[in-house]
Amino acid sequence: MEKKRSVGIAVFAWLIIIVSALGILQSKASWDLNHIISNYLYLILLFPLSIVVAIFLLKLENWARIAIIVISVIVAAESIITIPHVLSKIDEYSMVEIEESFYKGLEAGKKYKKPDTPELTKQQVEEAIERAMQLAKKAMQAMVIIMITISTAFNCAVIYFFTRPKVKEQFE
Numbered sequence: 001m002e003k004k005r006s007v008g009i010a011v012f013a014w015l016i017i018i019v020s021a022l023g024i025l026q027s028k029a030s031w032d033l034n035h036i037i038s039n040y041l042y043l044i045l046l047f048p049l050s051i052v053v054a055i056f057l058l059k060l061e062n063w064a065r066i067a068i069i070v071i072s073v074i075v076a077a078e079s080i081i082t083i084p085h086v087l088s089k090i091d092e093y094s095m096v097e098i099e100e101s102f103y104k105g106l107e108a109g110k111k112y113k114k115p116d117t118p119e120l121t122k123q124q125v126e127e128a129i130e131r132a133m134q135l136a137k138k139a140m141q142a143m144v145i146i147m148i149t150i151s152t153a154f155n156c157a158v159i160y161f162f163t164r165p166k167v168k169e170q171f172e
Helices: 007-033 037-058 062-081 083-110 122-163 165-170
Strands: none
Touching (some): 007 165, 037 062, 083 122
């Protein structure tokens, strides 16, 4: 007798395949920017493994159901544990790039300046940079927290879904 797969299993499996494939690209870019070990683990181990496991979820293999639960627990825990580290890296890496971009923008804007526009003092420029940096930092921190929240919620949904008795029955 052929096993019947629910729509929920198919949806989760395909989402895992798509998100993991995109995650490989994102982790590669992150690895190029900074060599955080979690990026390497995702790039080399978790995302490719998730793709393979999701393919076997589509085939209703019980070991794949158990494996995706374990992977989801690991990813959710790692996401929550590394929030402080990731947020601290915003200061270290991104702020330098934002400050450089701000100065480039100021220089580029000088050629479009109208003759009657007053020149900014050094103090005004520094204050503007400081305000821009604080706003950028808050925006980036919010973005990181939102992304981690979405990731954690998705992994919790996977754990919940694949531990439900009606879903377990389909893998027997």
